[in-house]
Amino acid sequence: MNPPSNNHTIEPRDLGNSSANFNGINSLQSKVSSEAKFQHILHSPVMTEPSTTLISQVGHKFPEVFRLRQGSYGDLPSAKISELMKSTSLDHLLLQNAPTQSLLSVVNGILEESVERRNGEIPHRVACLLRKVVQEIERRISTQAAHLKTQNNLFKAREEKYHSRIKILEALTFGTKEESEVGRTKKEDKKVEELKHFDKINIEKEMVNDLKPIEGTKKMENDKDVIRYTKDIEDKNMEISTLKQELETMRKTYEVQLSQLEAKAEAEKKVDDKEIIKYVKELEDKNMEVLTLKKNLETMKKTYEIQCSQLEAKTEKEKMADDKGVIKYIKELEDKNVEILAFKQELETLKKTYEVKCSQLEAKVNEKENVDDKEIIKYIKELEDKNVEISTFKQELETTKKTYEVKCSQLEAKVEDAKEELKHKSQEYEHLLEKLRNEVKENEVISESKYQKWIMKENEIRKAVNFQFSSIQKLKLSWESIKQDAMKEQKIYSEECNLLGINLKSLVDAAESYQIVLAENRKLFNEVQELKGNIRVYCRLRPFLPGQKEKQSIVEHIGETDLVVANPAKQGKEALRTFKFNKVFGPTSTQAEVYADIQAFIRSVLDGFNVCIFAYGQTGSGKTYTMSGPNGATTESLGVNYRALNDLFSISTSRKGSIEYDIGVQIIEIYNEQVRDLLSTDASSKKLGILSHSQPNGLAVPDATMQPVKSTSDVIKLMDIGLKNRAKGSTAMNERSSRSHSVVSIHVHGKDKKSGSSLQGNLHLVDLAGSERVDRSEVTGDRLKEAQHINKSLSALGDVIFALAQKTSHVPYRNSKLTQLLQSSLGGQAKTLMLVQINSDLKSFSESLSTLKFAERVSGVELGAAKSTKDGRDVRELMEQVSSLKDTILVKDKEIEKLQLLKDLKNVYPSVNSENPETTSE
Numbered sequence: 001m002n003p004p005s006n007n008h009t010i011e012p013r014d015l016g017n018s019s020a021n022f023n024g025i026n027s028l029q030s031k032v033s034s035e036a037k038f039q040h041i042l043h044s045p046v047m048t049e050p051s052t053t054l055i056s057q058v059g060h061k062f063p064e065v066f067r068l069r070q071g072s073y074g075d076l077p078s079a080k081i082s083e084l085m086k087s088t089s090l091d092h093l094l095l096q097n098a099p100t101q102s103l104l105s106v107v108n109g110i111l112e113e114s115v116e117r118r119n120g121e122i123p124h125r126v127a128c129l130l131r132k133v134v135q136e137i138e139r140r141i142s143t144q145a146a147h148l149k150t151q152n153n154l155f156k157a158r159e160e161k162y163h164s165r166i167k168i169l170e171a172l173t174f175g176t177k178e179e180s181e182v183g184r185t186k187k188e189d190k191k192v193e194e195l196k197h198f199d200k201i202n203i204e205k206e207m208v209n210d211l212k213p214i215e216g217t218k219k220m221e222n223d224k225d226v227i228r229y230t231k232d233i234e235d236k237n238m239e240i241s242t243l244k245q246e247l248e249t250m251r252k253t254y255e256v257q258l259s260q261l262e263a264k265a266e267a268e269k270k271v272d273d274k275e276i277i278k279y280v281k282e283l284e285d286k287n288m289e290v291l292t293l294k295k296n297l298e299t300m301k302k303t304y305e306i307q308c309s310q311l312e313a314k315t316e317k318e319k320m321a322d323d324k325g326v327i328k329y330i331k332e333l334e335d336k337n338v339e340i341l342a343f344k345q346e347l348e349t350l351k352k353t354y355e356v357k358c359s360q361l362e363a364k365v366n367e368k369e370n371v372d373d374k375e376i377i378k379y380i381k382e383l384e385d386k387n388v389e390i391s392t393f394k395q396e397l398e399t400t401k402k403t404y405e406v407k408c409s410q411l412e413a414k415v416e417d418a419k420e421e422l423k424h425k426s427q428e429y430e431h432l433l434e435k436l437r438n439e440v441k442e443n444e445v446i447s448e449s450k451y452q453k454w455i456m457k458e459n460e461i462r463k464a465v466n467f468q469f470s471s472i473q474k475l476k477l478s479w480e481s482i483k484q485d486a487m488k489e490q491k492i493y494s495e496e497c498n499l500l501g502i503n504l505k506s507l508v509d510a511a512e513s514y515q516i517v518l519a520e521n522r523k524l525f526n527e528v529q530e531l532k533g534n535i536r537v538y539c540r541l542r543p544f545l546p547g548q549k550e551k552q553s554i555v556e557h558i559g560e561t562d563l564v565v566a567n568p569a570k571q572g573k574e575a576l577r578t579f580k581f582n583k584v585f586g587p588t589s590t591q592a593e594v595y596a597d598i599q600a601f602i603r604s605v606l607d608g609f610n611v612c613i614f615a616y617g618q619t620g621s622g623k624t625y626t627m628s629g630p631n632g633a634t635t636e637s638l639g640v641n642y643r644a645l646n647d648l649f650s651i652s653t654s655r656k657g658s659i660e661y662d663i664g665v666q667i668i669e670i671y672n673e674q675v676r677d678l679l680s681t682d683a684s685s686k687k688l689g690i691l692s693h694s695q696p697n698g699l700a701v702p703d704a705t706m707q708p709v710k711s712t713s714d715v716i717k718l719m720d721i722g723l724k725n726r727a728k729g730s731t732a733m734n735e736r737s738s739r740s741h742s743v744v745s746i747h748v749h750g751k752d753k754k755s756g757s758s759l760q761g762n763l764h765l766v767d768l769a770g771s772e773r774v775d776r777s778e779v780t781g782d783r784l785k786e787a788q789h790i791n792k793s794l795s796a797l798g799d800v801i802f803a804l805a806q807k808t809s810h811v812p813y814r815n816s817k818l819t820q821l822l823q824s825s826l827g828g829q830a831k832t833l834m835l836v837q838i839n840s841d842l843k844s845f846s847e848s849l850s851t852l853k854f855a856e857r858v859s860g861v862e863l864g865a866a867k868s869t870k871d872g873r874d875v876r877e878l879m880e881q882v883s884s885l886k887d888t889i890l891v892k893d894k895e896i897e898k899l900q901l902l903k904d905l906k907n908v909y910p911s912v913n914s915e916n917p918e919t920t921s922e
């Protein structure tokens with residue numbers, strides 16, 4: 001789609017040259033001026049539209065259309081172009097029907113608008129449109145090229161035909177030798193033969209008619225005439241050859257022109273559509289001319305051919321005639337000569353007629369050209385204008401091109417800069433790349449070394465794996481052997497299990513027998529206890545207290561089971577008296593040491609025995625210390641009560657597999673022969689009765705609060721409560737604890753889990769009131785009453801013990817609340833432990849001696865068999881002593897009652913004189 005350039009513009013001089021060529025070819029065309037020819041070409045429809053289809057569609061109106069479009073495309077408004085650009089109706093048919101000029105104008109318009117409005121940017125849709133238009137133009141050019149080629153081929157074919165015809169003519173002229181050559185083209189030959197035949201018949205008829213009048217006269221003519229005729233024929237042949245030459249020249253000229261046109265067409269294949277159209281138009285004009293010439297030539301040729309055939313026929317006849325016929329033949333030749341002359345004349349006439357016709361045609365053409373001249377000039381002017389516009393457009397294009405070039409140069413400069421930058425960057429990158437390469441090399445080296453290491457490691461691992469594998473194999477083998485062993489072991493195990501079952505059965509039997517043995521052991525233990533004596537007496541000596549001034553002791557010797565007391569009023573051996581007990585604890589003995597010898601009694605409680613442990617002694621001799629411990633006792637100084645309960649819990653826990661124990665605690669107080677519940681919240685007010693016969697559960701005071709205990713801490717809490725309640729009864733004069741008996745009763749109920757049998761054991765821990773002699777107290781009133789109650793209860797205790805010792809049928813338990821309370825734990829299967837507390841200071845000698853004598857008496861009774869070894873005199877002495885003491889007590893009690901009576905009377909009757917108290921007390 002190159003824009004039309006100046007050298008592509010068809011100038012009149014160019015066309016003049018071509019017309020000159022035509023003039024050289026044909027005399028008819030020589031008369032046509034170059035300018036007229038140009039205008040003729042320009043007016044040709046082919047010039048504006050190469051498409052024959054369009055020509056047929058537009059027909060004679062095409063110039064108008066062309067003119068209109070020629071005139072308007074330059075002025076085509078941009079809006080229209082835009083519309084065209086936007087239009088989707090520019091379909092194939094529209095493209096096909098539109099003149100190439102219009103298509104070019106559309107392209108120009110698009111380019112212009114793109115340059116003006118869009119800074120050279122062409123939208124996609126417009127680009128598509130352009131592509132379509134360009135494709136259409138290209139299609140037309142290619143069609144024209146194909147058309148030219150076809151025409152060229154036609155010309156060549158026609159040329160060949162002419163050549164063959166010329167040859168035929170030559171053959172006709174020079175003899176029949178060439179007949180074979182003439183027959184090469186069957187069609188032509190057939191035509192020629194038909195013509196020949198037709199002409200021959202006619203000629204022969206004419207000749208016969210002509211020869212008839214002169215037949216007689218010409219017979220005599222000689223060979224000269226023949227030569228002349230021959231010469232004439234030769235002349236004819238010359239003329240024919242001249243014609244041939246002319247024809248050849250024409251052909252050559254035509255060929256030259258054709259080649260020029262072809263060259264032009266070939267060269268201008270790529271030129272724009274406008275010029276191609278022009279050239280094609282020109283070519284078609286030439287073709288038309290050539291066709292016209294060819295037609296004329298054809299006519300001429302036919303005429304010549306007929307004549308030639310006639311002549312040939314004549315010549316043949318003449319040649320074939322015998323001597324006789326020579327004259328005739330000569331005549332015929334002469335006739336022929338005449339005929340030739342006539343033919344010549346006819347030819348001349350024809351030529352002239354042809355020329356006349358040509359001149360007429362030329363005249364007509366000139367006429368027409370004159371008529372169209374003005375229009376042509378106008379067209380030329382318009383064309384020039386268009387050329388000017390085109391040149392302007394070209395200039396604009398040039399300007400745009402330059403602008404683009406400038407931009408391009410700028411862009412190139414930028415590109416150069418960018419290239420420089422890129423170069424710089426590429427250098428940097430190369431540097432980096434080099435660096436990276438170095439790093440890569442280093443890494444490669446490292447990785448190589450690592451690889452080597454890995455290989456080494458791999459080898460090591462392989463070795464290890466192999467080793468592991470062999471180990472696994474070994475392990476497998478050992479596993480197998482272990483499996484075998486395990487199976488063996490399992491077998492052995494099952495055997496052993498069976499054996500174990502058997503053994504277990506025997507063990508169960510053994511356990512059962514163990515229980516039996518254990519029961520027997522308990523029985524034996526109790527028997528031993530019994531052998532030792534169900535009433536046992538331990539004597540404990542209180543140490544001197546830290547603030548005590550007089551530290552002279554009456555105790556001369558302390559043995560394991562014996563104690564020697566010295567009477568400070570006597571001298572020598574008479575002063576010494578030995579007492580024997582089951583156990584004697586010196587002043588340095590600890591709480592733990594004392595309890596160790598009591599512990600066995602505690603075990604008996606859990607075996608279902610009743611145990612009574614009571615502390616006997618004068619006030620301040622250490623009863624409470626031994627039973628409970630001092631105030632704020634530590635673990636070491638805890639008394640028998642806590643230790644006994646602690647043991648009960650631990651032993652019951654150890655036996656819980658076989659026996660389930662329930663332990664309950666009661667704490668009561670006997671004061672002035674009244675029983676009080678120390679665990680009750682209103683202990684002071686509540687007075688409890690004692691059952692004459694103890695219950696099967698061993699409870700003598702069932703109304704007293706029974707607190708179940710699970711641990712030692714529970715017991716400690718209860719003890720604290722009991723102590724607090726006991727303390728409430730204390731007076732300013734004396735400690736309550738000294739004047740009442742406190743009893744902590746622990747009731748144990750055990751249930752054998754296996755046999756379901758139950759047992760009941762009771763433990764009484766009794767802290768007795770002080771045993772000091774009442775007569776020494778010099779008391780009156782409440783203290784006297786208290787003393788009497790204390791003496792009575794202690795006396796009743798002594799009576800019970802003696803009764804038990806005498807094994808009399810009647811044991812006087814009912815004489816005191818104390819003996820009533822302890823009834824179940826005194827005598828029978830019950831075990832009784834009396835802890836005799838001695839204050840060894842000199843002041844307490846009398847009380848200590850009295851206590852020791854009481855304890856010795858109790859102890860002596862219980863020793864039973866041992867005691868039986870004693871002689872009868874001692875027993876009697878003791879019995880007498882006891883009875884005298886009893887008598888003395890009775891007398892004393894009577895005196896006390898008398899004195900009390902007198903006292904009361906004196907208060908009522910102050911005038912009544914009282915007796916001497918010293919005499920009554922004695």
Ligand SMILES: Nc1ncnc2c1ncn2[C@@H]1O[C@H](COP(=O)(O)OP(=O)(O)OP(=O)(O)O)[C@@H](O)[C@H]1O
Nearest residue numbers: 542543618619620621622623624625630737738770
């Ligand atoms: N074995 C001992 N070791 C150290 N101190 C003791 C010992 N026995 C008793 N005592 C102390 O002697 C004092 C009197 O003891 P305790 O109160 O136990 O005598 P008691 O016989 O219970 O008197 P009461 O009949 O008035 O209750 C207390 O201060 C006590 O701490």
